[in-house]
Amino acid sequence: MxxxxxxxxxxxxxxxxxxxxxxxxxxxxxxxxxxxxxxxxxxxxxxxxxxxxxxxxxxxxxxxxxxxxxxxxxxxxxxxxxxxxxxxxxxxxxxxxxxxxxxxxxxxxxxxxxxxxxxxxxxxxQEIEDMRERENQKHEQLQVLRALPSENSLADTQWTEIFPSGTYHTCRLQLQNFHQQKAKRDPVRFHQELSAVVRILETELSNQWSDSSIWWWWDQEQSFGLLVHTEENPSIFFDQLAGILSHKTIFKLTASPGQILHELELLPAAMEAEQMEIKLQPASAEDHYSVAIGVNIQSILHTLRFSFKQFVFDEVDAALSQLKDELAAGQLDSTAALFQSTGIEMLHDVSKRLPVKDVNRMLQRLGRYTSQTLTASELLQGFENWTKDLAGMCNRVDQHSDRTAVERAKAFIHHHVQEAITIEQVAAHVYMNPTYFCAYFKKHTKETVLQYVTKQRLELAKRKLEDTDEKVTMIADSVGYHDHKYFSKLFKKHTGFAPSEYRRFHR
Missing domain, CATH: 3.40.50.2300 (Response regulator)
Structure with a gap:
């Protein structure tokens, strides 16, 4: 100073x-x-x-x-x-x-x-300057979190360096009755109520964690994103926070705890998964139609969902066959709503093991056909086809979940190491959910996906520095780093030499 x-x-x-x-x-x-x-x-x-x-x-x-x-x-x-x-x-x-x-x-x-x-x-x-520096850093961190894309290149992870290392937990606080409250209150009154939510949220968070351990932002989609830097599991606090906000304001809030991140570069994938988690939390149609459809149908649907969760696909086929026998053609309206609710719950159960894009595609497909005017037989056939396609996805995940997935992921990385590949792309290649894949990769290799990709890129850069006369900037681009200053910094961190110094000593 x-x-x-x-x-x-x-x-x-x-x-x-x-x-x-x-x-x-x-x-x-x-x-x-x-x-x-x-x-x-x-x-x-x-x-x-x-x-x-x-x-x-x-x-x-x-x-x-x-x-x-x-x-x-x-x-x-x-x-x-x-x-x-x-x-x-x-x-x-x-x-x-x-x-x-x-x-x-x-x-x-x-x-x-x-x-x-x-x-x-x-x-x-010194205290004033430290406080100002912390405020500036917090502002920069929040700007980064608000602007994060759904996918980040594995060569574009320098944003993580402004955050402390360690374990992170994510959560989304969803305002359930946002539009209803907005419609029945004048704009000034509604803004005051929303400000009360923010004020209480800030108070509760500051009472629980230090300012350097919690980040939150309003994402303009009727929810708050939360990121907590802690080794403890904050899930209970998230639920309590949602309860306090629901009790003290006009809004009903629900907490959707996300994932535990040991590598912060997984945050974009985790945030996308949280958005999907919100989509997969419907109001169950089963309660509304339990009398009409009978106990047998409820039992079959429970079996169907449980079979998906456990990846027991013989039981899935059996449950679909029983549905055909039990459902009456005259219950079309309730059946469409029930199939939609059941399908969403099945997707929810397997979503953490499937690629997010596939879950989203299946969710959209389910919504399209259950909202159409179909005969009972067409609806049953559509639901059966949809269910079998989802089972096929789950079956591929089950088949790929072995150690060969790591070798196939490494081969994909080697083939695309000079491109702006993402964790999502590598995980999709071995048909795994990104966060599940990263944990799986680290368990079997003792290093993170980012560490492995970085090592491969820098090894390629070293060979180019030793064997060619290409400019350092061109080499940086050729191994996937378009931020040349970041490449030089990363290269020196791993080798002890700036790229130009490395070339001089190894030619």
Whole structure:
């Protein structure tokens, strides 16, 4: 941190020089000027405006110290004052205190007292600068979180460096009755109610975690995104928070705890999965039609959902066959709603094991055919086809979930290492959910996907530096890093050399 910038204003030459020598000897202080009266100091400050502490005598010719303080404050000076005086006069003390000076020191000056006061002012400055730096960093972090795309290239992960390392938990707080409340309240009243949610949310979060451990943002889709840096599981707190907000405001909020992230570069995939989780939380149609469809149908649907969750596909086929026998053609309306609800619940159960894009595609397909005007037989056939396609996806996941998935992922990475590949693309190649795949990859290789990809890219860059005369910028582009400064920084971090230095030593 920069030293404390001190200005001395003292009309007695001997005292002024003594103060200058003494303060210059303090490791945290720098003298930026020493002046014989207030007018000289005021004129100089107006030119440079750099002082952070002004040490001024009171009794001086042309302009005394108290007048200098008033003039400087009117001119916009916001630093501290230390007032010196040889007169132990209560009137001077009163006026100095009214001007909110940092301290009032009597001559002859107690050097230890002055030294201690300057140290305190330096520490105050350090606290303010640290707080400002934390605020700036928090603002930058939130800007990054709000702007994150659904997929990030594995060469574009430098944004994670502004966050602390460790374990992260995600959550989404959804306002369930947002549009209804907005429609029945005037805009001013609605904004006040929404502000109350934000105010309570800020209070509860700050009571639970430090400002450097929690990030939250309003995503304009009737929900708040939460990211918590902690080794503990905050799921219970998320539920309690949703309950408090629901109790104290007009809105009903639900918490959808997301995933545990040991590598923050997985956050885009986790956030996309959270959005999907929200889509897969319907109001169950089963309760509304339980009388009409009978106990047998409910039992079959429970078997169907359980079979999907366990990947027991013989039972899935059996349950579909039983549905054909049990469902009556005259129950078309309730059947369409029931199939849609059941299908969404089945998707929810397997969503954490399937690629997000496939879940979204199947959800859209389910919504399209259950909203059409179909005969009972057409509806049953459509649901059966949809269910078997979903079973096929689950079956591929089950078949691919072995150690060969790691080798196939590595082969894909080697083939595409010079491209802007993403974790989602690598996971989709082995037909796994991104976060599940990353945990699986790390378990079998003892390194993260990002570490493996980075190592492969840098090995390729080293070979190019050794064997070609290509410019460093061209090599950076050719191995997937379009931010050349980041490439150089990363290369030096892993090899101990800047790229140009590495070339000189290895040719």
């Amino acid at each position: 920069q030293n404390l910038q001190v200005m001395i204003v003292e009309d007695e030459y001997r005292i002024r020089m003594g103060l200058e020598r003494f303060i210059n000897a303090q490791p945290q202080c720098t003298i930026i000027g020493a002046y014989a009266n207030g007018q000289e100091a005021l004129d100089e400050w107006k030119l440079k405006k750099t002082a952070e502490v002004i040490l001024t005598d009171i009794k001086m010719p042309f302009m005394d110290g108290l007048t200098l303080i008033q003039e400087l404050k009117e001119a916009g000076y916001s630093g501290d004052f230390l007032v010196l005086s040889g007169f132990d006069d209560f009137q001077y003390v009163q006026q100095a205190l009214r001007n909110q000076v940092a301290d009032y020191l009597l001559k002859p000056i107690d050097r230890q007292q002055l030294q201690e006061r300057l140290r305190q002012l330096y520490e105050n400055k």
